[in-house]
Amino acid sequence: MSHRADYYLAPQSPWTYLGHERFAAMAAQAGAVVRVLPVDLGRIFPVSGGLPLQKRAPQRQAYRLVELRRFSEHLGIPLNVQPKYFPVAGDDAARLIIAVDLHDGTQAALTIAGAILRAVWAQERNIADAQVLGQLLAENGLQPQRLEESRSAPVQQRYDANTQEAADLGVFGAPTYAVDGELFWGQDRLEFVQRRLQS
Template sequence: MAPAIDYFFAAQSPWTYLGHERFVRMARAAGAQVRVRPADYGKVFPASGGLPLPKRAPQRQAYRLVELKRFSDHLGVPLNVQPRHFPVNPDDASRLIVAVERDDGADAALALSGAVFAAVWRQERDIASAQVLGELLSECGLPAARLEGSREPAVQQAYEANTQAAIDAGVFGAPSYVVDGEIFWGQDRLDFLERKLRSFN
């Protein structure tokens, strides 16, 4: 039986960006079904004891920048550690990903997610801008109408359901990959996720 992975993330997460392409390749190689689940970490953090970045201690904020640079160099994934449009409200981008998964499937949603991450962390683009989101749809070969569709109440409800599912699963950070109730937190845990996926063969 093919494994199923709940892929929980924040649309503005640099760590999700750093691991995204590796994760997509890994999931495809395993024949896994991916459920693309952007979540509102503004609600996940309070439920799990976490703090949003601006409220973290200065030492933690400084070390985060060091680690981002380390992983960017190690993985060969270009990343601006302090991009122009960050912090940024991720909600519109998240809802757009939800709408694309609903109407175009998981592969399209994964492609758009990768484009959203790169827009923030590589290209210095504002993912809170409707114009930028429309451009990303076009660049991914997706219908412009998805932007309007992302404003439907059903999409907001699905976004909220993703957030509650993350909380119920015990998720506390992004990215989190959940397989059979087991959480793999962080792009630096992808090796462990790969071992888990192999166990299904």
Template sequence: MSMHVDYYFTPVSPWTHLGHARFAQLLQQHGATVGVRPVDYGRIFPVSGGLPLPKRAPQRQAYRLVELRRFADHLGVPLNVQPKHFPVDAGTASRLIIATAQTQGNAAALDLAGRCGRAVWEQERDLAAADTLQALLAEAGLPATLMETAATPAAAEAFDGFTQQAIDAGVFGAPSYVIDGEIFWGQDRLDFVARRLAGG
């Protein structure tokens, strides 16, 4: 029986970007299924003791940049540590990923989520801009009408629902991979995810 992973993330997280391709590869390698769950960390941080980036202490902000460069170099993943369009509102992109999952399936949603991350962290594109999102849909071979689907109450309700699920599951950071109620927080925990998927 294949295992299932609930993938809680925001498409504008650099840590999500650093781990995304490896995570997708692990799912394929182990024949695992995935629930693609973009969530609103603006709601999660206040109930979990987290702070949005601009409110963190200067030394924490400085060390984050060091770690981002360190991991990008180690993993060989392109990354602009201070991209032009960040911080940026991820709400519309998140709802677009959800609309894709609802109508095209989780594999298509996973692919679009990866494209969103690359747009911010590699390509200096504005993920809050409608034309960027329309271009990403076209590049992914997805229907342009998904923009309309993303603007429906159903997509908004799913986004709210996933955020509440994350809170209920004890998720507090991005990305988080949840397998049978067990949380693996951060792309640097993917080795543990791999062992779990392998039955270790």
């Protein structure tokens, strides 16, 4: 019996970026059924006790930069800890991932999500810019009309539903991986995710 892996992500999250390729590879190796679920952290934080980065205490903000550097070096994943386009609104990128998922399937959604995350954290690109999102589609062999489709009511409804589902499950940050309903928060928990997928 294959496991179900629900992937709650935010396309502007550095921690989602650091875990993305490893999670995708683990899930594929395990033959898991993956659901790619972009969520709106702006609606998750207020109901879960979280704060946007700018509102966190200075010592927390400073330590975050240390940890990002540490994980980037440890994992060998390039990352600009203070990229040019951050903070950045992630809603349009999240909706694009959903549109790709709806029309092209899970693997394509994982591909465009990875491209969007790299754009922010490794390539100094603005994912709130429609032109950049169009370029990312083209670079990954996806149809340009996905951008227009990402602005549709069904996509917004899916985004809202993902966010509500996450809040109802007790998700409070990104990335969160739920394997058969069991929550694992953060890319530093991927070892536990892997064990669960192999059980």
